[in-house]
């Protein structure tokens with residue numbers, strides 16, 4: 001396990017930027033990181049976080065007790081139906097989900113929507129009902145076992161996908177929300193892409209200014225490992241001043257949040273300055 005900086009050094013680096021960050025922490029499995037709770041505790045003193053997690057690690061019980069839910073935008077809990085049933089079952093996932101939800105954390109449960117998962121989706125609905133949650137189908141993207149998605153979805157797959165997306169939207173929209181803007185990973189609208197993925201090439205995007213990719217060693221890139229913008233840990237990180245055309249690849253949810261909506265005119269909408277970290281990805285992945 002390799003770490004590039006102490007918890008205190010990460011906190012100091014975020015604070016020294018003079019901005020308020022919303023750090024989306026992903027992996028690997030972030031909760032398996034050695035100082036996971038301490039890191040979250042330190043960052044959330046002055047900043048905000050969101051997480052991807054499979055909700056199985058024991059550190060999540062401590063997380064639920066130690067972290068202020070109002071500092072956590074959302075937790076994307078990835079449920080792996082087939083894997084869970086092959087291995088240790090769903091007990092740990094349900095226990096952690098229930099504990100976090102009861103403590104006031106906003107949990108979005110998502111399932112990667114393979115055709116077989118879509119066919120068994122009712123099982124996931126029944127399972128999650130016990131902890132007052134609902135599964136969200138997450139679009140398959142790219143090549144899986146030599147098959148390209150979402151184009152490989154059949155008419156039945158697409159039909160199921162749309163139905164379950166709609167049910168998930170109804171479920172989550174009925175929950176009280178304390179966040180001021182939609183989650184960065186807006187899987188609730190993945191059904192818009194069952195017929196094909198959008199192309200963002202050349203579109204004006206706020207990546208590099210309001211959104212950056214942060215690596216495990218503090219290196220910052222505009223998006224997709226391109227356009228180095230300095231290092232957060234050594235204080236050399238510099239934000240872009242202006243939005244610029246997309247020169248990267250579709251990175252799913254962040255594109256929808258940060259690309260210039262143009263006709264919708266959201267680019268210059270006045271609001272609190274936020275930055276989204278697509279990273280800590282490597283930070284976690286390289287350390288477990």
Ligand code: SF4
Nearest residue numbers: 200205223246249255
């Ligand atoms: S891939 Fe998406 S987030 Fe990245 S620069 Fe292009 S539009 Fe922006």
